[in-house]
Amino acid sequence: MKNILAEITAHKAVEVAERQKVRPAQELENTSMFSRTPLSLRSFLKQPGRNGIIAEFKRQSPSKGIINDTADVQDVTTTYARHGASGLSILTDQNYFGGSMDDLQMARAVNIIPILRKDFVIGEYQILEAKAIGADVILLIAECLTKEEIKHLAEFAHNLGLEVLLEVHTADQLDKISPHTHLIGINNRDLKTFQVDIYRSMELLKQIPAEYSKVAESGMDDPATIVTLRNAGFDGFLIGEHFMKAENPGAAFESFTQKLASL
Ligand SMILES: O=C(O)c1ccccc1NCC(=O)[C@H](O)[C@H](O)COP(=O)(O)O
Numbered sequence: 001m002k003n004i005l006a007e008i009t010a011h012k013a014v015e016v017a018e019r020q021k022v023r024p025a026q027e028l029e030n031t032s033m034f035s036r037t038p039l040s041l042r043s044f045l046k047q048p049g050r051n052g053i054i055a056e057f058k059r060q061s062p063s064k065g066i067i068n069d070t071a072d073v074q075d076v077t078t079t080y081a082r083h084g085a086s087g088l089s090i091l092t093d094q095n096y097f098g099g100s101m102d103d104l105q106m107a108r109a110v111n112i113i114p115i116l117r118k119d120f121v122i123g124e125y126q127i128l129e130a131k132a133i134g135a136d137v138i139l140l141i142a143e144c145l146t147k148e149e150i151k152h153l154a155e156f157a158h159n160l161g162l163e164v165l166l167e168v169h170t171a172d173q174l175d176k177i178s179p180h181t182h183l184i185g186i187n188n189r190d191l192k193t194f195q196v197d198i199y200r201s202m203e204l205l206k207q208i209p210a211e212y213s214k215v216a217e218s219g220m221d222d223p224a225t226i227v228t229l230r231n232a233g234f235d236g237f238l239i240g241e242h243f244m245k246a247e248n249p250g251a252a253f254e255s256f257t258q259k260l261a262s263l
Helices: 004-022 025-029 041-046 073-082 101-110 124-132 147-159 171-176 199-205 223-232 249-262
Strands: 053-057 087-091 115-118 137-141 163-168 183-187 213-217 236-239
Touching: 004 124, 025 124, 041 087, 041 163, 041 213, 053 073, 053 249, 073 087, 073 101, 073 249, 087 101, 101 115, 115 124, 124 137, 124 147, 137 147, 147 163, 147 171, 163 171, 171 199, 183 199, 183 236, 199 213, 199 223, 223 236, 223 249
Parallel strands: 053 087, 053 236, 087 115, 115 137, 137 163, 163 183, 183 213, 213 236
Antiparallel strands: none
């Protein structure tokens, strides 16, 4: 079977090296956004009146192909925020997810809730980019990085004031949790087979140390599942496709949250 993560990270190395040639790190550090104080997703997940959902803007994916190629990032994300999302997740990978750093910047310009840069981070430069475009949180995927790389990149992001969401899928990856990985995401989707099992979150939850915020990721499409996961101890719920596949993702989010509030 094709290893999509290996393919994505190999492509990422080439793409990032090209961007770095055009725009050296120093230029990123000189942008006005770079001096902005990031928002804390951990705090927003606990904020009364917000529902714990990290609502994702995702145009396409390797497993699903095109999900929504007409949605407007500002319309969708402001509707997510207006209806109680605790945070936004914006895909910035262009080649495999049809996203862009422009999407994130457009979302940043009109939202005052935390934004996760959803991408495949393999080096410091992408973390500087994240800060320069107005992200508050970066994603590190345990499957793509060694324990030492995670430790180093998490500390680098933390020193810039960014929070780190470390994504795991198996129990052995929990060994890669490092001091500055503020939130632990359990991905219900196996990124090798694309199979989704929402009970994966439940299985690993008890092994995550209490001090970390816990986020269930992928495959959630029912408000009742959120209630079950919340009661089990999850603080956050990363949901993309269920909203984005609707003709009007904002309206789908609103109806989901109304049902959630009634449970
Ligand atoms: O979704 C994919 O096909 C995929 C392939 C390779 C790496 C990552 C991939 N997805 C990222 C995610 O897991 C999701 O975007 C995120 O957790 C939201 O999931 P969903 O609600 O199922 O869209």
